[in-house]
Amino acid sequence: MVTTSTPSYILRYFNLLGLAESIRLLLTAANVEWTEEHPEWPQEKPNQPFGRLPVLIEKSTDGSPDFVICESGNIERYLARTYGFLPADLKKAALQEQVRDQMADVLAAFVVSGRAISDEDKKAAQKSLDEIFDKFIAVQSKNIQNNGNTGHLFGDSLSYADIVLYAFIKNMVIGFEKFKPGVSDYVKPKVTPEIIKLISTVEADPKLAKVVLKSGNLSEVITV
């Protein structure tokens, strides 16, 4: 329930899934008031604290300056901690946060593979991507299994780890296709039944219906 003391937010990003999708999901799951800004680019670049997006603005509720933060992972963790999607227990939280950091390596391997020019570099980059991505899928599928295969990575309700894993696969299958044609066909066969179950569990969460509907239903694109 949104109360007057609950801050409202502005999420500044491009009109893309990308690094903002987990943030959109967290803001939506938190049931806070938020809006999105899509700045003119590159005209607005110099006006961003770090020169890049996303930026999150938490509107002040007491007349003090608005709270402005950058870096997608930092924004996610700030919201996840504030609204109870990361546990207060540091060890339990670290187990969730490492999911996101492992994803960053997969993403970096995708970028390197997209930039390789010579056949030799392409082959090496593809091998490295396969290794990193397959390990990521194996580790996270095992985590879901170890948690009873209920569609959650940890515990029995929507968590930060569920949100970032869902947003990541969604980017790979829906969001990045226009930047790296073929990425969806590469990723889809690798997605395991455990991860498919997590995807459908996240998409069935009534708290998320608004944002899932807007950016597309992944369950309809990936099936066992």
Ligand SMILES: N[C@@H](CCC(=O)N[C@@H](CS)C(=O)NCC(=O)O)C(=O)O
């Ligand atoms: N480490 C940053 C990376 C941010 C980033 O790469 N932003 C891109 C969009 S996904 C951007 O602002 N690109 C435009 C530019 O750099 O001018 C984060 O995680 O937020």
